[in-house]
Amino acid sequence: xxxxxxxxxxxxxxxxxxxxxxxxxxxxxxxxxxxxxxxxxxxxxxxxxxxxxxxxxxxxxxxxxxxxxxxxxxxxxxxxxxxxxxxxxxxxxxxxxxxxxxxxxxxxxxxxxxxxxxxxxxxxxxxxxxxxxxxxxxxxxxxxxxxxxxxxxxxxxxxxxxxxxxxxxxxxxxxxxxxxxxxxxxxxxxxxxxxxxxxxxxxxxxxxxxxxxxxxxxxxxxxxxxxxxxxxxxxxxxxxxxxxxxxxxxxxxxxxxxxxxxxxxxxxxxxxxxxxxxxxxxxxxxxxxxxxxxxxxxxxxxxxxxxxxxxxxx
Amino acid sequence: xxxxxxxxxxxxxxxxxxxxxxxxxxxxxxxxxxxxxxxxxxxxxxxxxxxxxxxxxxxxxxxxxxxxxxxxxxxxxxxxxxxxxxxxxxxxxxxxxxxxxxxxxxxxxxxxxxxxxxxxxxxxxxxxxxxxxxxxxxxxxxxxxxxxxxxxxxxxxxxxxxxxxxxxxxxxxxxxxxxxxxxxxxxxxxxxxxxxxxxxxxxxxxxxxxxxxxxxxxxxxxxxxxxxxxxxxxxxxxxxxxxxxxxxxxxxxxxxxxxxxxxxxxxxxxxxxxxxxxxxxxxxxxxxxxxxxxxxxxxxxxxxxxxxxxxxxxxxxxxxxxx
Amino acid sequence: xxxxxxxxxxxxxxxxxxxxxxxxxxxxxxxxxxxxxxxxxxxxxxxxxxxxxxxxxxxxxxxxxxxxxxxxxxxxxxxxxxxxxxxxxxxxxxxxxxxxxxxxxxxxxxxxxxxxxxxxxxxxxxxxxxxxxxxxxxxxxxxxxxxxxxxxxxxxxxxxxxxxxxxxxxxxxxxxxxxxxxxxxxxxxxxxxxxxxxxxxxxxxxxxxxxxxxxxxxxxxxxxxxxxxxxxxxxxxxxxxxxxxxxxxxxxxxxxxxxxxxxxxxxxxxxxxxxxxxxxxxxxxxxxxxxxxxxxxxxxx
Numbered sequence: 040x041x042x043x044x045x046x047x048x049x050x051x052x053x054x055x056x057x058x059x060x061x062x063x064x065x066x067x068x069x070x071x072x073x074x075x076x077x078x079x080x081x082x083x084x085x086x087x088x089x090x091x092x093x094x095x096x097x098x099x100x101x102x103x104x105x106x107x108x109x110x111x112x113x114x115x116x117x118x119x120x121x122x123x124x125x126x127x128x129x130x131x132x133x134x135x136x137x138x139x140x141x142x143x144x145x146x147x148x149x150x151x152x153x154x155x156x157x158x159x160x161x162x163x164x165x166x167x168x169x170x171x172x173x174x175x176x177x178x179x180x181x182x183x184x185x186x187x188x189x190x191x192x193x194x195x196x197x198x199x200x201x202x203x204x205x206x207x208x209x210x211x212x213x214x215x216x217x218x219x220x221x222x223x224x225x226x227x228x229x230x231x232x233x234x235x236x237x238x239x240x241x242x243x244x245x246x247x248x249x250x251x252x253x254x255x256x257x258x259x260x261x262x263x264x265x266x267x268x269x270x271x272x273x274x275x276x277x278x279x280x281x282x283x284x285x286x287x288x289x290x291x292x293x294x295x296x297x298x299x300x301x302x303x304x305x306x307x308x309x310x311x312x313x314x315x316x317x318x319x320x321x322x323x324x325x326x327x328x329x330x331x332x333x334x335x336x337x338x339x340x341x342x343x344x345x346x347x348x349x350x351x352x353x
Numbered sequence: 354x355x356x357x358x359x360x361x362x363x364x365x366x367x368x369x370x371x372x373x374x375x376x377x378x379x380x381x382x383x384x385x386x387x388x389x390x391x392x393x394x395x396x397x398x399x400x401x402x403x404x405x406x407x408x409x410x411x412x413x414x415x416x417x418x419x420x421x422x423x424x425x426x427x428x429x430x431x432x433x434x435x436x437x438x439x440x441x442x443x444x445x446x447x448x449x450x451x452x453x454x455x456x457x458x459x460x461x462x463x464x465x466x467x468x469x470x471x472x473x474x475x476x477x478x479x480x481x482x483x484x485x486x487x488x489x490x491x492x493x494x495x496x497x498x499x500x501x502x503x504x505x506x507x508x509x510x511x512x513x514x515x516x517x518x519x520x521x522x523x524x525x526x527x528x529x530x531x532x533x534x535x536x537x538x539x540x541x542x543x544x545x546x547x548x549x550x551x552x553x554x555x556x557x558x559x560x561x562x563x564x565x566x567x568x569x570x571x572x573x574x575x576x577x578x579x580x581x582x583x584x585x586x587x588x589x590x591x592x593x594x595x596x597x598x599x600x601x602x603x604x605x606x607x608x609x610x611x612x613x614x615x616x617x618x619x620x621x622x623x624x625x626x627x628x629x630x631x632x633x634x635x636x637x638x639x640x641x642x643x644x645x646x647x648x649x650x651x652x653x654x655x656x657x658x659x660x661x662x663x664x665x666x667x668x669x670x671x672x673x674x675x676x
Numbered sequence: 677x678x679x680x681x682x683x684x685x686x687x688x689x690x691x692x693x694x695x696x697x698x699x700x701x702x703x704x705x706x707x708x709x710x711x712x713x714x715x716x717x718x719x720x721x722x723x724x725x726x727x728x729x730x731x732x733x734x735x736x737x738x739x740x741x742x743x744x745x746x747x748x749x750x751x752x753x754x755x756x757x758x759x760x761x762x763x764x765x766x767x768x769x770x771x772x773x774x775x776x777x778x779x780x781x782x783x784x785x786x787x788x789x790x791x792x793x794x795x796x797x798x799x800x801x802x803x804x805x806x807x808x809x810x811x812x813x814x815x816x817x818x819x820x821x822x823x824x825x826x827x828x829x830x831x832x833x834x835x836x837x838x839x840x841x842x843x844x845x846x847x848x849x850x851x852x853x854x855x856x857x858x859x860x861x862x863x864x865x866x867x868x869x870x871x872x873x874x875x876x877x878x879x880x881x882x883x884x885x886x887x888x889x890x891x892x893x894x895x896x897x898x899x900x901x902x903x904x905x906x907x908x909x910x911x912x913x914x915x916x917x918x919x920x921x922x923x924x925x926x927x928x929x930x931x932x933x934x935x936x937x938x939x940x941x942x943x944x945x946x947x948x949x950x951x952x953x954x955x956x957x958x959x960x961x962x963x964x965x966x967x968x969x970x971x972x973x974x975x976x977x
Binding site for chain 1 (some may be wrong): 714813814817823824828829831832856859917918920932935940946953965
């Protein structure tokens with residue numbers, strides 16, 4: 040277990056390094072002089088030369104990368120090209136709404152998917168099975184941004200149950216915050232649940248076919264305990280992995296959902312930044328986003344190792 | 354089927370049928386036999402003969418649909434096939450126990466072995482957890498697993514095949530059942546381990562007064578373990594006799610051929626083999642099901658299917674050649 | 677006794693693993709595929725979209741770019757089956773033409789990704805060692821990016837527009853193809869016929885091309901089919917955000933975005949392109965699932 044832990048951490052560091060290189064290269068490839076863009080209106084010849092030297096532009100690419108990396112690790116993402124605010128501040132402010140959206144979506148999705156997948160497996164090939172799996176495919180295929188718009192049209196415009204746009208931190212005002220998250224969480228969460236329900240179903244069906252379930256039944260274990268204890272304990276382990284790995288996909292989906300619902304999260308920040316050519320913000324947001332995905336993936340792997348006795352115990 | 358007084362298990366006209374694309378197929382076709390108290394009976398046949406399905410049908414393990422089971426399976430007088438699932442669950446593990454071919458796969462990989470043993474007992478015995486835990490350790494020791502207390506806290510993947518099968522046997526006898534159904538219990542194990550596991554089964558059967566139905570394709574194993582043998586072919590019983598009789602004077606050509614295939618220490622030369630393959634259920638030959646492969650077949654054998662008839666004092670067989 | 681093994685005498689494809697193309701196998705696969713009604717529906721949808729894209733000029737009742745062919749924001753009528761948008765353009769024609777971009781982006785992006793990803797996967801899987809480690813590290817890095825975010829980052833560099841959308845989406849899909857290919861190559865590598873070919877002196881690249889590739893093709897095709905829908909969704913998402921082809925090009929994603937402002941009084945402007953998009957995606961997903969079930973029965977539910 041310890042060896043597994045260490046090797047996974049090593050792998051994660053390697054991935055983080057690769058990611059940082061990719062982002063650095065992409066940023067350097069952006070046409071135009073970044074130093075000029077950074078200075079913007081504050082351009083003077085002197086400031087230009089100073090900033091150039093500070094960032095290492097007169098030295099090798101590798102040195103530039105090292106300087107850049109050191110700044111990143113210190114938490115210094117630079118200043119926004121447009122209004123010179125600290126990018127780290129902007130990104131942090133935007134990170135929390137995105138996080139609450141993604142977490143809420145995962146909760147909604149899981150709460151819908153787990154019972155749905157289990158029932159579909161238990162009543163295989165019944166109307167319930169085809170129906171819920173058909174619904175899962177349907178929901179999984181709907182583009183999230185369009186789904187959001189349709190939900191707004193039905194629930195905000197016509198029924199007036201929920202506000203269409205606007206966001207409040209749930210920790211500032213719990214009910215208001217949660218209420219405003221309902222539609223966005225349903226938008227992102229149902230996509231997620233479509234995927235997860237199908238996986239739960241197939242995982243459970245595969246486990247139910249196993250010899251140890253038959254052996255348990257031969258010992259007198261009742262049907263309920265067979266499914267909900269013996270089978271699920273095994274079936275859910277790979278599912279946990281899948282759910283965790285979807286964090287990245289949901290983060291991508293959040294980009295679109297935030298735009299539709301006007302949530303001031305990282306997605307909206309990034310999109311606005313790229314349309315405004317504020318590449319400092321684009322870089323900072325992407326860095327934080329991808330780092331978060333990588334860290335979550337590591338956590339998922341470690342959780343799987345903990346849950347699976349074959350890895351946990353020698 | 355031969356007469357017996359007060360058998361532990363009495364199977365009569367057992368039929369296991371599956372609906373397939375080619376129509377309904379009978380994997381087990383009117384099989385009847387009995388197992389007496391404390392008796393070890395072998396159920397022998399090639400793969401696909403229907404032995405495993407017969408064994409599973411006894412405990413009601415066959416999924417229906419797609420399977421359909423009919424006939425009678427009387428355990429201590431009670432017809433198991435007429436019972437609903439909750440009643441069957443009470444009998445499974447307590448009065449009738451079953452162990453399977455692949456011991457490593459028969460244990461739930463995410464639960465500790467000791468916990469699984471305790472669960473098996475908690476289902477049927479009314480004792481408290483602490484007492485059951487002690488019992489579990491005793492059972493592990495009894496089946497020959499050293500350091501039972503530590504091993505009980507281990508997971509299935511930490512056990513070798515032979516050890517795992519011992520655990521399964523332990524779970525099987527934990528509630529002192531009257532009948533143990535063992536489906537190819539040693540097929541997946543090394544030869545040396547096979548002997549140990551078989552002798553364990555024999556010893557426990559004797560100590561607990563337990564009957565055993567041993568399903569196997571290996572006549573050699575059956576000859577060491579069983580009092581009586583039932584030979585199956587293509588879903589039917591073709592011979593039934595005591596072990597001594599079967600080896601001394603086998604009545605059915607198939608049985609004779611099986612015995613001839615057994616390697617003997619004093620023989621040199623090639624291993625015998627029965628030409629041809631057992632017919633698939635969708636393409637059963639007319640008349641006797643074995644006749645295409647039988648070296649003594651007569652024209653009658655291709656037309657009329659032989660019924661089981663007495664061939665000796667304690668022997669019956671389904672062959673036209675028996676007077 | 678030995679006649680030296682002749683490289684040419686070895687079968688070009690491993691015997692029992694790959695079905696030699698012939699009518700009987702193809703027909704068998706078709707029958708298996710056809711049993712899955714969802715997959716057949718998906719195939720129908722896919723063909724319909726292809727027809728729409730190819731014959732857009734014939735099918736569209738109006739020119740999609742001309743404004744004012746009808747009153748603005750009018751819901752569906754007999755004159756305009758899908759209504760009109762805020763510029764008075766015919767929605768049906770725009771939707772039909774929109775199929776072009778969707779299909780082109782979807783297919784081309786996936787083909788590019790497949791080309792790059794499969795090549796990398798073959799090399800990494802077959803040669804192993806440092807080459808494998810290096811390639812897979814880079815793939816892991818790429819894989820960590822959610823597709824939309826990677827696309828946005830790349831478009832920061834390249835600028836917006838159709839061509840760049842295709843490239844961005846393609847880059848995003850390289851890693852999954854590489855991984856799947858590599859995993860299968862690792863499995864196939866251990867097969868005896870590969871060993872035999874190596875002993876016979878067949879060169880590395882030849883082994884890869886003639887023996888390894890045909891046997892890993894099936895799961896790759898399934899991946900490709902499944903990814904096309906993902907590519908189209910990503911492209912519409914990018915267009916929705918304004919990063920795709922510039923107006924007035926008819927693209928489903930940007931049509932949905934345009935219609936957002938009029939959601940109250942003219943919901944059809946957003947809804948109908950969305951329905952077209954959704955039906956296409958559902959169809960492609962069903963088709964992909966059907967292909968997977970047909971070509972790889974191990975995964976069948």
